[in-house]
Amino acid sequence: MSETPAGAPALLVACLCAEWCGTCREYEALFEAQAQRLDARFVWVDIEDHDEVLGPIDVENFPTLLIARGDTVLFFGTVTPHAQTLLRLVETAARGQFEPVDEPQLAGLPARVRALGEAGAA
Numbered sequence: 001m002s003e004t005p006a007g008a009p010a011l012l013v014a015c016l017c018a019e020w021c022g023t024c025r026e027y028e029a030l031f032e033a034q035a036q037r038l039d040a041r042f043v044w045v046d047i048e049d050h051d052e053v054l055g056p057i058d059v060e061n062f063p064t065l066l067i068a069r070g071d072t073v074l075f076f077g078t079v080t081p082h083a084q085t086l087l088r089l090v091e092t093a094a095r096g097q098f099e100p101v102d103e104p105q106l107a108g109l110p111a112r113v114r115a116l117g118e119a120g121a122a
Contacts, residue, residue: 012040016054023081042092064078071110072100
């Protein structure tokens with residue numbers, strides 16, 4: 001699937017959700033299933049357990065996805081909780097068809113999410 005230049009960082013796909021959210025609980029299994037089949041680093045972030053990851057960002061709607069390559073945010077927003085939506089967004093990002101998101105409050109978010117994912121994998 002990936003048409004990424006050699007040496008480019010892997011895509012990071014993070015779902016920012018909350019355990020109390022019924023939609024998030026249902027979406028988590030779908031998100032994990034896609035993580036097994038897509039060529040990207042997937043991280044689930046419970047924003048109440050890991051609010052330090054958000055920094056100045058206020059997540060108001062769920063599920064909210066972050067897609068980044070390295071420190072460049074390619075997508076950040078609320079999505080419908082469907083497999084096809086997730087697949088289409090990841091494929092679009094892998095093909096390099098997103099313009100970088102220029103939102104100062106997102107600076108550092110990909111690095112914080114990657115660190116959380118690495119700590120969780122340890």
